[in-house]
Amino acid sequence: MTKPWPANDRIHLANVHVPIQGLAGDAPGRPDEDGLVRLDLVIERGIVADLLPAGSVTGGAVCDADGGMVLPPFADLHAHLDKGHIFRRARNPEGTLVGARASTRTDTERHWREEDVEARFEFALECAYAHGTGAIRTHIDCFVPGQAEISFAVFRRLRERWAGRMVVEAAALVSTDLYDAPENGALIDMIAESGARLGGITYRLDHGEDPAVVDARLDRLLTLARERKLDVDLHVDENGAPSSTTLAQVAEAVIRHGFEGHVVCGHCCSMSMQEEPVWRRTVGLARDAGLTIVSLPLVNQFLQGRIDGGTPRWRGIPLLRELKAAGVAVALASDNCRDPYHAFGDHDMIEVFGAGVRMGHLEAELDRWPSSITTVPASLLGLAEGGRIRRGGPADFQLFGARDYSELLARRQPDRMVIRGGRHIDARLPDYRKLDRVVARSQIVHTQ
Ligand SMILES: [Zn+2]
Known part of the structure; x- marks a missing residue:
């Protein structure tokens, strides 16, 4: 994703694809052949306030995902x-x-x-x-x-x-x-x-x-x-x-x-x-x-x-x-x-x-x-939420630029956004050098 994540308390995340298995309750649209539902997510103060049909109009800062996938937190x-x-x-x-x-x-x-x-x-x-x-x-x-x-x-x-x-x-x-x-x-x-x-x-x-x-x-x-x-x-x-x-x-x-x-x-x-x-x-x-x-x-x-x-x-x-x-x-x-x-x-x-x-x-x-x-x-x-996104539940998910599984799995998705409580956590992968103090070269043992 290249778009910045809005810092607002209320965010209208438009045009996302969510697996129907990852939704609790009625989906606001029909799934495609891969089980993906195109919808809008309304987030208020860290909570999923609403799930709406794609293209709905509400107030608040709009972040258009342009078809990008949303997946619930991984387990x-x-x-x-x-x-x-x-x-x-x-x-x-x-x-x-x-x-x-x-x-x-x-x-x-x-x-x-x-x-x-x-x-x-x-x-x-x-x-x-x-x-x-x-x-x-x-x-x-x-x-x-x-x-x-x-x-x-x-x-x-x-x-x-x-x-x-x-x-x-x-x-x-x-x-x-x-x-x-x-x-x-x-x-x-x-x-x-x-x-x-x-x-x-x-x-x-x-x-x-x-x-x-x-x-x-x-x-x-x-x-x-x-x-x-x-x-x-x-x-x-x-x-x-x-x-x-x-x-x-x-x-x-x-x-x-x-x-x-x-x-x-x-x-x-x-x-x-x-x-x-x-x-x-x-x-x-x-x-x-x-x-x-x-x-x-x-x-x-x-x-x-x-x-x-x-x-x-x-x-x-x-x-x-x-x-x-x-x-x-x-x-x-x-x-x-x-x-x-x-x-x-x-x-x-x-x-x-x-x-x-x-x-x-x-x-x-x-x-x-x-x-x-x-x-x-x-x-x-x-x-x-048992790994599902639902109205009234926490706004916890990953947002991808990929719009379907072919795009999702073809690349490693390094630009995914991890959203927790409606905020982009912006966590970085740790540098391997961080481990050098415990896994030093001097410790290398060849077990042959
Ligand atoms: Zn094992």
């Missing part, structure tokens, strides 16, 4: 803000998930003191905020003894510091034994006291592995979650093994327990490699269990399909379209940025959405997908 359901931006000192030469875990573990043991974690975590929040994210959930590594105390303290401090600008949530990330280990008792107390979620990792790489082991762990996890009134957010089947059907097991466990809390399953890559009867059954179970599936397209195209220096043969995403068609809630999220799991990334939900659309061939049903970065995650993260 990023799955990130790793504790491990972001360490790529300079913790690389992943093979580019695999196994390599990423090893490199990150070494980096954790060497460097993850409070000052280091806090600087990187806050840098990531600054990136997300400048791009228009209003709510974000991070997983927090709890593998190295003593680390959870450090990282959760940083999380609680930053959640407080950013209150009013961004909702910041957390889930604990523990290994595949979930919460079996007795020393996890203290961890569970900390999760509950921090208002976080029980997380963890499930997969089955070989048909020979006994699925009863995962079932028993899920039973204990859900019992614990119910006792402590906690929601659950798992890393599930992040691989390309057809045998990895633990998404179905999570869904079955939720149904078996009649679990009342919310369960998010991230990654779920392996279902794309399974025979149709297998994935169809899983999709039905996920729907019946009320799971939310979150796909991480940028990271899983980076990590999955690594074959010894060759070209990847698959994309690492779950069956997005089939899940959506069955009525499963599906979100797209950023996951890792500039760490051994993903060398790139900027917590920009436009980049994430564009990757999901391209990788999942979602362009033919774009009217159905804005919810994946707005309403679906926003309702879980408790973002105001």
Whole structure:
């Protein structure tokens, strides 16, 4: 956008395109084939005073968006803000998930003191905020003894510091034994006291592995979650093994327990490699269990399909379209940025959405997908208005020069305006040099 944002208390924002999924209540116009409604927004003292048909005449300063898109604040359901931006000192030469875990573990043991974690975590929040994210959930590594105390303290401090600008949530990330280990008792107390979620990792790489082991762990996890009134957010089947059907097991466990809390399953890559009867059954179970599936397209195209220096043969995403068609809630999220799991990334939900659309061939049903970065995650993260724009709600949104999805996703939209409470926040992306004091060249460790 090249127009300045008016500083007036009352602003008539004319001629914008808003996804109908991002509007609460009756839309003042019919959506086009991509689900975009052309309308005017009247903003008074930080509130959306009215939604009117495009071309309406009212008083107040007029800002003509000339067809530019308006999207509600983004919600990023799955990130790793504790491990972001360490790529300079913790690389992943093979580019695999196994390599990423090893490199990150070494980096954790060497460097993850409070000052280091806090600087990187806050840098990531600054990136997300400048791009228009209003709510974000991070997983927090709890593998190295003593680390959870450090990282959760940083999380609680930053959640407080950013209150009013961004909702910041957390889930604990523990290994595949979930919460079996007795020393996890203290961890569970900390999760509950921090208002976080029980997380963890499930997969089955070989048909020979006994699925009863995962079932028993899920039973204990859900019992614990119910006792402590906690929601659950798992890393599930992040691989390309057809045998990895633990998404179905999570869904079955939720149904078996009649679990009342919310369960998010991230990654779920392996279902794309399974025979149709297998994935169809899983999709039905996920729907019946009320799971939310979150796909991480940028990271899983980076990590999955690594074959010894060759070209990847698959994309690492779950069956997005089939899940959506069955009525499963599906979100797209950023996951890792500039760490051994993903060398790139900027917590920009436009980049994430564009990757999901391209990788999942979602362009033919774009009217159905804005919810994946707005309403679906926003309702879980408790973002105001559930990620919708409504009369009487806060004037929080992003305004783009792009008029449709082709223009929106073709470029990275560096000139987007982030509007909060009717004001242009004019937040800038932080300079990477800001991190030099914690991620210095002298810290570079080659883990080969
Ligand atoms: Zn993750």
